[in-house]
Amino acid sequence: MRDNAPATTLHIVYLARLREAFGTTEERLALTGAAPTTVADVVTLLRQRGGAYATELGAGRAVRAAVNHTMVAPDAVVRPGDELALFPPVTGG
Amino acid sequence: MTVRVQTADFDVGREIALLRGGDKRVGAVASFIGTVRDVNDDATVSTLTLEHYPGMTEKALEAIVAEAKSRFEIYDVLVIHRVGALAPTDQIVLVVVTGAHRETAFDACRFLMDYLKTRAPFWKKEETPQGARWVDARASDDEAAARW
Numbered sequence: 001m002r003d004n005a006p007a008t009t010l011h012i013v014y015l016a017r018l019r020e021a022f023g024t025t026e027e028r029l030a031l032t033g034a035a036p037t038t039v040a041d042v043v044t045l046l047r048q049r050g051g052a053y054a055t056e057l058g059a060g061r062a063v064r065a066a067v068n069h070t071m072v073a074p075d076a077v078v079r080p081g082d083e084l085a086l087f088p089p090v091t092g093g
Numbered sequence: 094m095t096v097r098v099q100t101a102d103f104d105v106g107r108e109i110a111l112l113r114g115g116d117k118r119v120g121a122v123a124s125f126i127g128t129v130r131d132v133n134d135d136a137t138v139s140t141l142t143l144e145h146y147p148g149m150t151e152k153a154l155e156a157i158v159a160e161a162k163s164r165f166e167i168y169d170v171l172v173i174h175r176v177g178a179l180a181p182t183d184q185i186v187l188v189v190v191t192g193a194h195r196e197t198a199f200d201a202c203r204f205l206m207d208y209l210k211t212r213a214p215f216w217k218k219e220e221t222p223q224g225a226r227w228v229d230a231r232a233s234d235d236e237a238a239a240r241w
């Protein structure tokens with residue numbers, strides 16, 4: 001955690017094309033419910049907002065995820081206090 | 094092992110001299126320098142802007158270097174990757190490997206670049222006469238990394 005936000009929220013970071021499309025670098029999402037929440041669950045939730053979220057996170061768009069700075073698969077579980085980053089496939093070098 | 098992400102340019106000669114540091118075991122120094130081209134996918138590129146994910150990018154580069162050191166008999170590795178706005182001919186990335194022999198130094202250098210391309214969190218955006226566009230990842234880069 002980078003600040004004093006209570007550990008009931010997920011810190012989501014958007015990078016590159018996603019950051020531009022959503023017009024924000026980060027947000028905090030409340031995690032509710034007893035069942036484990038996965039990266040795929042969060043992406044589905046975001047997609048339901050429609051607009052750029054539906055477009056950029058829609059079928060056929062490649063999105064990668066990292067939890068606490070480690071690349072993960074869509075079935076990885078996220079917990080309150082985690083930092084989830086969503087981004088397109090990397091293009092360095 | 095040294096990994097740096099920076100906006101500033103780098104002096105290849107100075108960096109190599111620092112990495113070698115008078116190590117008398119070294120018999121081979123392999124290096125790769127990636128530079129900005131003025132054309133990509135048939136469009137003229139005037140500016141290439143590189144974005145990274147502070148914290149994770151450095152960690153990912155360190156993991157890639159650690160992997161190289163476990164796979165190849167090499168002595169030391171330097172990786173410098175620039176971020177921010179760059180122009181054609183500018184240097185983007187430097188990888189230097191020191192070892193006893195050329196085969197392992199060459200191999201480790203190629204391995205590092207192939208892995209860096211597919212595993213290090215950097216994203217490129219280019220300015221062209223048709224406007225700005227994000228550079229898509231290439232399948233050929235995945236295939237290059239899969240060789241190892």
